[in-house]
Amino acid sequence: MSEKYNSEMNIRKILISEKEIQNKLSEAGNFINQIYDGKPVLLVSILKGGFVFLADVVRKVHVPCEIGFMTAQSYFDQTSSSGHVEITMDLQQNISEYHVVLIEDIIDTGRTLSEIMKLLQSRNPLSLHMITLLDKPSRRIVDCKPDLALFQIPDVFVVGYGMDYGEKYRNLPYIAELQAN
Ligand code: IMP
Ligand code: MG
DSSP: OOHHHHHHTTEEEEEEOHHHHHHHHHHHHHHHHHHOSSSOEEEEEEETTTHHHHHHHHTTOOSOEEEEEEEEEEEEOSSOSOEEEEEEEOOSSOGGGSEEEEEEEEESSSHHHHHHHHHHHHTOOSEEEEEEEEEOGGGOOSOOOOSEEEEEOOSOOEEBTTBOBTTBSTTOSSEEEEOOO
8 A cells, every 4th residue: 555545545525725725825924024023023833733834834934034833732621611731842932022923723612722822922022923724713612813814614624734633644735624434
């Protein structure tokens, strides 16, 4: 069985093609370019899901910028919106000196993201914005509004372009819906 066949097993359909993604990336780049006012810009990605999107977006940015990574572990119970987010790897930068833009793969319930935004805001960045590749507004539990969402998608579980199911499928160049088994 070839590698290609392996990684494409269980894909139900392609929701957003590689070309559609590539055509939208400059919107994210333009948004970031406009934030620049001579002070440093920091693009923050929460690993691992956002790494492919960040890598593409950063190449559409034409102002000086730095990148930073965080990892977070969320603990929520199934029914309530309250919970706890533990930062397991933090940024190295003192963000009070930066215009910070969080570059996310997908906003789902909004629970993890809203906690991370609160944490970043508490560190008094020069400004704080959020760009997401995908938005699933119908799933929202906690108020969490991106400044820019490249695509809105229905309530389906997606993989590819950095996003995983059981750590697999991150390598797909498109966004796909998984086969429900
Ligand atoms: P939220 O806090 O519920 O908005 O969770 C957002 C995080 O959950 C994303 O950054 C993803 O890591 C993960 N996630 C949510 N929906 C999906 C999906 O459809 N596919 C893959 N990961 C997802
Ligand atoms: Mg994520």
